[in-house]
Amino acid sequence: xxxxxxxxxxxxxxxxxxxxxxxxxxxxxxxxxxxxxxxxxxxxxxxxxxxxxxxxxxxxxxxxxxxxxxxxxxxxxxxxxxxxxxxxxxxxxxxxxxxxxxxxxxxxxxxxxxxxxxxxxxxxxxxxxxxxxxxxxxxxxxxxxxxxxxxxxxxxxxxxxxxxxxxxxxxxxxxxxxxxxxxxxxxxxxxxxxxxxxxxxxxxxxxxxxxxxxxxxxxxxxxxxxxxxxxxxxxxxxxxxxxxxxxxxxxxxxxxxxxxxxxxxxxxxxxxxxxxxxxxxxxxxxxxxxxxxxxxxxxxxxxxxxxxxxxxxxxxxxxxxxxxxxxxxxxxxxxxxxxxxxxxxxxxxxxxxxxxxxxxxxxxxxxxxxxxxxxxxxxxxxxxxxxxxxxxxxxxxxxxxxxxxxxxxxxxxxxxxxxxxx
Amino acid sequence: xxxxxxxxxxxxxxxxxxxxxxxxxxxxxxxxxxxxxxxxxxxxxxxxxxxxxxxxxxxxxxxxxxxxxxxxxxxxxxxxxxxxxxxxxxxxxxxxxxxxxxxxxxxxxxxxxxxxxxxxxxxxxxxxxxxxxxxxxxxxxxxxxxxxxxxxxxxxxxxxxxxxxxxxxxxxxxxxxxxxxxxxx
Amino acid sequence: xxxxxxxxxxxxxxxxxxxxxxxxxxxxxxxxxxxxxxxxxxxxxxxxxxxxxxxxxxxxxxxxxxxxxxxxxxxxxxxxxxxxxxxxxxxxxxxxxxxxxxxxxxxxxxxxxxxxxxxxxxxxxxxxxxxxxxxxxxxxxxxxxxxxxxxxxxxxxxxxxxxxxxxxxxxxxxxx
Numbered sequence: 001x002x003x004x005x006x007x008x009x010x011x012x013x014x015x016x017x018x019x020x021x022x023x024x025x026x027x028x029x030x031x032x033x034x035x036x037x038x039x040x041x042x043x044x045x046x047x048x049x050x051x052x053x054x055x056x057x058x059x060x061x062x063x064x065x066x067x068x069x070x071x072x073x074x075x076x077x078x079x080x081x082x083x084x085x086x087x088x089x090x091x092x093x094x095x096x097x098x099x100x101x102x103x104x105x106x107x108x109x110x111x112x113x114x115x116x117x118x119x120x121x122x123x124x125x126x127x128x129x130x131x132x133x134x135x136x137x138x139x140x141x142x143x144x145x146x147x148x149x150x151x152x153x154x155x156x157x158x159x160x161x162x163x164x165x166x167x168x169x170x171x172x173x174x175x176x177x178x179x180x181x182x183x184x185x186x187x188x189x190x191x192x193x194x195x196x197x198x199x200x201x202x203x204x205x206x207x208x209x210x211x212x213x214x215x216x217x218x219x220x221x222x223x224x225x226x227x228x229x230x231x232x233x234x235x236x237x238x239x240x241x242x243x244x245x246x247x248x249x250x251x252x253x254x255x256x257x258x259x260x261x262x263x264x265x266x267x268x269x270x271x272x273x274x275x276x277x278x279x280x281x282x283x284x285x286x287x288x289x290x291x292x293x294x295x296x297x298x299x300x301x302x303x304x305x306x307x308x309x310x311x312x313x314x315x316x317x318x319x320x321x322x323x324x325x326x327x328x329x330x331x332x333x334x335x336x337x338x339x340x341x342x343x344x345x346x347x348x349x350x351x352x353x354x355x356x357x358x359x360x361x362x363x364x365x366x367x368x369x370x371x372x373x374x375x376x377x378x379x380x381x382x383x384x385x386x387x388x389x390x391x392x393x394x395x396x397x398x399x400x401x402x403x404x405x406x407x408x409x410x411x412x413x414x415x416x417x418x419x420x421x422x
Numbered sequence: 423x424x425x426x427x428x429x430x431x432x433x434x435x436x437x438x439x440x441x442x443x444x445x446x447x448x449x450x451x452x453x454x455x456x457x458x459x460x461x462x463x464x465x466x467x468x469x470x471x472x473x474x475x476x477x478x479x480x481x482x483x484x485x486x487x488x489x490x491x492x493x494x495x496x497x498x499x500x501x502x503x504x505x506x507x508x509x510x511x512x513x514x515x516x517x518x519x520x521x522x523x524x525x526x527x528x529x530x531x532x533x534x535x536x537x538x539x540x541x542x543x544x545x546x547x548x549x550x551x552x553x554x555x556x557x558x559x560x561x562x563x564x565x566x567x568x569x570x571x572x573x574x575x576x577x578x579x580x581x582x583x584x585x586x587x588x589x590x591x592x593x594x595x596x597x598x599x600x601x602x603x604x605x606x607x
Numbered sequence: 608x609x610x611x612x613x614x615x616x617x618x619x620x621x622x623x624x625x626x627x628x629x630x631x632x633x634x635x636x637x638x639x640x641x642x643x644x645x646x647x648x649x650x651x652x653x654x655x656x657x658x659x660x661x662x663x664x665x666x667x668x669x670x671x672x673x674x675x676x677x678x679x680x681x682x683x684x685x686x687x688x689x690x691x692x693x694x695x696x697x698x699x700x701x702x703x704x705x706x707x708x709x710x711x712x713x714x715x716x717x718x719x720x721x722x723x724x725x726x727x728x729x730x731x732x733x734x735x736x737x738x739x740x741x742x743x744x745x746x747x748x749x750x751x752x753x754x755x756x757x758x759x760x761x762x763x764x765x766x767x768x769x770x771x772x773x774x775x776x777x778x779x780x781x782x783x
Contacts, residue, residue, distance in 0.1 A: 015553050018574040019556065019574045019575045020549065020553035020554075020556045021556050021557060021575075022575065041701060042698060042701050043650070043651060043701055043702075043705055044650075044680065045650050045678075045680035049652065049653060049654065049657065049692075050653060050698060069579065069580065070578075070579055070580040070581060070582070070695075070697055071695060071697050071698040071701070072653060072654060072692070072693065072695060072698070073580040073581065073695055073697070073732055074654075074693055074695070074728050074730075074732060074733060075589065075596075075597075075728065075730040075731060075732045075733065077565075077590060078589060078590055078596060078730060078731070079596070079727075079728060079730050082596055090727065091727070094654070094655055097654055097655035097658060098658060100655075113442060114442070141658065141661075145661075156664075156665075157664075157665060157666050160661065160662055160664070160665035160666070161665060161666050161667065163662070163665075164662065164665065164667050167662075176753075177659075177753065178655060178658065178659065178751055179655065179750065179751070240468050240469050240526055241468075241552060241553050241554065242553055242554050243469055243470050243471065243552065243554025245469070245471075249526075254526065256526050261530050262530050262532075352510045352511075353441060353442060354441075354446075354520075355442055355444065356444060356471075356472070356474075356520075356522050356532070356534060358471065358532075365471060365524075367471055367472050367522065369472060369474040369520065369522070371476055373481060373482065373510050374510055379476070379478075379481075380474075380476040380477070382472070382474040382475075382476070384471060384472035384474075384522070388557060388558075388561075389554060391557075392553075392554060392556060392557050417654075418654050418655070421580055422580075581697070581732070582696065582697045589731050589732070594731075595731070596729075596730050596731065597729075597730045597731025597732070598725070598728075598729035598730045598731065598733075598735065599725070599729065599735045601729070
């Protein structure tokens with residue numbers, strides 16, 4: 001147990017000092033002889049994965065905390081350096097395994113920026129639809145597991161049932177429920193199946209009713225309000241100083257969404273609102289994510305209209321140095337055969353350069369710093385993980401909390417350990 | 423679209439590069455904290471998005487990825503010279519540390535501050551400019567061995583605490599095991 | 608038949624042969640039936656496979672019909688350790704600790720490619736197969752395995768238990 005002679009904080013903020021991510025026991029407010037150090041070990045019932053919290057408790061109050069991560073460090077970045085560009089895309093979705101499509105999209109956008117390749121609009125609309133469905137998926141997992149941890153156990157089954165509906169759509173398009181690897185450099189791996197838009201529209205009709213159910217169950221529920229209002233406060237300035245983004249920032253009153261402020265794909269062509277709530281507590285983060293689900297349904301419906309409009313258009317770019325030629329051409333064209341051979345054996349080459357691409361993943365700002373040396377393999381891939389940044393805020397938000405609120409706070413940060421540890 | 427802002431007043435600025443719509447400010451490591459404070463206070467870059475360190479050992483050398491052809495351009499007579507293939511420019515030192523900054527405001531902008539270091543050369547901490555730098559700098563130390571001076575808690579974060587070596591360095595092997603097949607012995 | 612030692616029906620035939628060879632008494636059969644009907648899993652979700660493991664609890668794939676919906680967070684009250692996800696060297700020690708705390712009889716399912724063999728991550732940080740530190744009864748392939756695949760693994764485990772096959776720690780140790 002580490003005790004400072006006096007706890008000084010950064011001026012005007014609640015961020016602990018000198019280490020922003022470690023809350024030390026303040027001897028003026030807690031009796032240091034009574035401190036109990038408890039280990040919320042890497043295997044614990046909350047389903048956020050392998051997060052370890054070392055908590056100093058004074059009775060029921062959290063007096064000190066530090067987070068230990070690294071139990072899921074998979075060495076993605078080093079593995080991707082050893083594989084060709086095409087093969088390394090398979091690694092990307094397993095980083096943030098709850099919003100897998102967002103990670104694939106991020107990595108492929110970075111490669112496409114370095115290549116300077118133009119993606120056909122049908123592919124962009126499909127990618128947007130998938131990204132927003134993935135956002136709904138991620139928020140359903142958050143809601144289901146978050147409610148489960150706070151005692152609203154039945155919500156787990158409702159959320160996971162809707163989630164199965166989304167995974168059915170992914171399976172229809174990409175062949176598998178999770179980690180579809182549906183994005184390809186230059187567009188999509190395959191065209192969307194003909195029944196996709198009809199099934200997706202059915203889902204979009206049913207989803208708002210489900211969200212209404214969740215709101216009816218929780219938003220004015222006295223127990224939920226008691227457990228989440230005023231818990232785990234984070235002010236707007238502290239959130240920005242701690243590098244927060246996404247729902248963490250929007251729940252603290254900062255109107256910042258990469259899809260609106262620095263649009264990518266075709267987000268400037270669709271109509272949607274960005275929910276912002278002022279209080280910065282667990283309840284506001286819950287409201288932000290719930291409202292985001294509704295807005296995502298709106299975006300998906302608009303994307304489906306555009307996908308129907310672009311029916312019959314190409315779904316992948318035409319650049320044969322990067323994209324495989326269609327199979328029927330291999331029988332007739334010698335150049336196509338050679339291109340196919342080159343791409344499959346050596347892989348395509350990406351021009352030299354460095355690039356930093358960000359998207360609004362369900363957890364916040366996910367970024368990919370990509371350095372290429374002109375060869376067939378990446379030189380350096382670094383993923384900016386929003387969960388890594390969110391966990392840094394743990395020490396700030398848990399001040400003056402009780403043990404039971406600690407679970408609510410950890411759930412509201414919405415960390416995914418694969419993302420935090422990479 | 424706002425005009426390209428001028429970063430000429432940044433302390434310790436060595437070079438400015440523009441590529442692919444991104445601005446990179448190469449800064450002298452000794453004046454890094456001054457430069458970052460300047461960017462935060464004068465230019466409003468209030469959010470530190472990422473600190474990405476990279477190891478350039480073996481960059482542009484024969485046998486390593488992109489080395490094909492001549493410095494002037496593609497050599498069509500060399501097999502495998504598809505696409506753009508020229509020897510990449512030498513890098514000034516072995517390690518680069520890039521600080522990706524974001525301005526969260528009505529006039530959003532991004533910028534990259536980059537410093538170059540040799541093996542063993544430390545970089546000053548920016549945790550007092552943006553507290554978000556805490557774990558990012560620990561990760562740079564853990565995975566690449568870049569010592570951060572003045573960091574209040576520079577211990578390993580992703581690898582176990584008793585791990586030896588810095589895994590993401592280019593001279594550290596990928597590791598793993600050879601795959602055994604069931605009909606081999 | 609193309610492969611006499613692989614394919615549908617082979618597992619069931621082998622289990623039947625084992626059952627005849629082991630000559631279980633009625634009491635042993637009853638005990639085995641009881642054990643297989645309420646195997647309580649431990650909440651050992653690590654990575655992507657954990658998300659698919661959570662979906663077997665959901666209403667579509669429902670493991671409550673096997674009596675298994677009670678995931679136990681305390682290893683002392685758990686019978687089955689479903690290792691779902693990639694295991695790093697840092698996590699190997701807690702994994703073994705959790706396994707040791709479980710009371711016998713206990714079974715282990717290595718869910719997914721990463722738990723079975725290290726999966727696509729053949730590198731410095733991932734344990735190449737969880738059977739290096741705990742004895743594994745059933746390996747379920749997939750990345751991640753569909754919930755139906757995991758349920759099949761669980762059903763095969765139930766068949767093994769009812770046939771009288773001892774848990775893995777009695778018949779084999781850990782891999783090399």
